[in-house]
Amino acid sequence: MKFPRIRAIAKKELIQIRRDPLSLAMAFLMPVMLLFIFGYAITLDVNNLKTVVCDLDKSMLSRELAAQFGKSDYFTIIDRVHSYGEIDGYLDRGEALVAISIPRDFSENIKRGRPAELQVIVDGSDSNTATIALGYISAVTGLFSEKIAVRQSPPLIETRVRVWFNEELESRNYIIPGLIAVIMSVIAALLTSLTVAREWERGTMEQLISTPVKTQEFILGKLMPYFLIGFIDMLISVLLAVFLFDVPMKGSLFLLAGLSSLFLFGGLSLGMLISIVAKSQLVASQIAMVATFLPAFLLSGFMYAIPNMPKPLQVITYAIPARYFVSILKDIFLKGNALHMLLFETSLLGLFALVVFAIANKKFKKRIE
């Protein structure tokens, strides 16, 4: 293997990427766009949450509490119902995200100095909104308690919360790092999926394979510029996570960079392998999309917890690099884990990269079929 030859390929590829402003823009805008679309879908502005109130108490106090909710910017009371059963319809149809139910003995309990219960139901399918809504509800009820009862010391109103549809209620902090892993899986494969197929389609491959260039030199040289782009994409994603989505970054940036590189190496090699096998840009990009997006989204532990999956699916998740990267990112971001705590993920990520790189090398033939 000769380094000057690898460098010559990398340089040529970089020039070509630079001369193609559309794909260059795509390469850098993609993580931003995806992170915005998916990120904001789960961190919608939580103003004017549509709320339905079920006041069974029908007292002065209960009306005052409901009014307190209505007055805040966070909640908009869209309707008042008079039986508990009516609430379901509003939530099921998506007309309301929050339901507040004031039980019959609410004011009675307060008057007697007993803790009064308030039942709150939140649509948890958008977990981030739900989390934030719960915070607001506590704030409003807390304020209300203070106002009405200076005498009693324990909190007067006890909010009983039940979350429908997403009982674990992961917060945005957990979702964004996982989302980065999913997005980078797709981007890495897409970045390289065109590069070999394009040479076949444009006819430049014929000249290239008539030279003494070696397969490893060719593949390594091609990987390099995309590695650079992928790394910048990763950087953009991390910056957005920290500064836009306020996700705490507790771990080491160096470790994050190192493990991201390992992940990128595997992801880019996978795209390269697809490009080598498909020989057509259109087919290659479609395969890259399908082969990365669905597994990364559904089987990485991002959407569904792996231990809850059926056994055969659990086995499959071991072959999906996003699985390791999702937990690596969550751990580094939120727990600040060091490398020795991530050895399992790191080794399997490395193994995946090596295997895919080896297959790509094997599949590339310096011949016309």
Add this chain to the structure above:
Amino acid sequence: MNENNIAVKVEGLTRTFGDFTAVERISFSVSRGEIYGFLGPNGAGKSTTIKMLCGLLLPTGGNGTVGGFDIVKESEKIKKTIGYMSQKFSLYDDLSVEENITFFSGMYGVTGKNKKERKEWVLEMSGLKDKRAVITKTLPGGIKQRLALGCALLHEPPVIFLDEPTSGVDPVSRRNFWSLIYEMAKGGTTVFVTTHYMDEAEHCDRLALIYRGKIIAEGTPTELKVQYMSRYVLEIETDRTFEALEVLNRSGFETALFGSLLHAVVDDTKTAVPEIEKELEKADIKVIRIDKIMPSLEDVFVTLIESA
């Protein structure tokens, strides 16, 4: 022929695509420093042959060597010793002239001082000295071909394979291109070149006529003409070419148009000339001259194909 003196040698080389046989049991050898031509119409199997010789395409039968290396087992060694210019332009359109040259220098492992010298040489031979920063896409066809040739010669390979290097190129560029090829051969380079232009084939030291995957004749241009033309060609100049063509064809002469002249293929010149004169006179066409000429390769080709 001395074995050491052989640059290319193939025996029974065959390539099929499914049921279709593109190249069928061809055998030939090329000596060092020779310009060897592969002449044949489109689809004859020229590109398929050249790709097998360059180690780009596996043969389905037969064997061959290039520079002493086996075309199946040692294709990567062959790639170090050859320059290949494909029929379709295959440099990078979106790279500049200089970037293309630099890239292929890298691929061929041309380094150091040599690298700069060879780059200047390519720029010089392709006439692109002041256009090194121009994007290749915008160059005219003939110049592109020269650049492609230059890039294939960066590492000064002892054997070069040129697949229809002048197709789609204007006549002046074609002539310039051939003087380059002569120069290479004079310097000791073996040139294997395919073409479907009959006139170009005349430039070759030796050539093979390939038709439907088979070599139907082989030799120097002169040998081919003498050996394969048992009949004679008369060149006829008249004052009304088209009418003359009609008249002669009607009276049974194998006549074809050659520019503003007619070529008639005859068995015996002594009887044919007066007969032709008589027919034309009857039609009131004035005969300016009738000459017996050396048949062109095209005449040879047409004759061979008719008997094939």
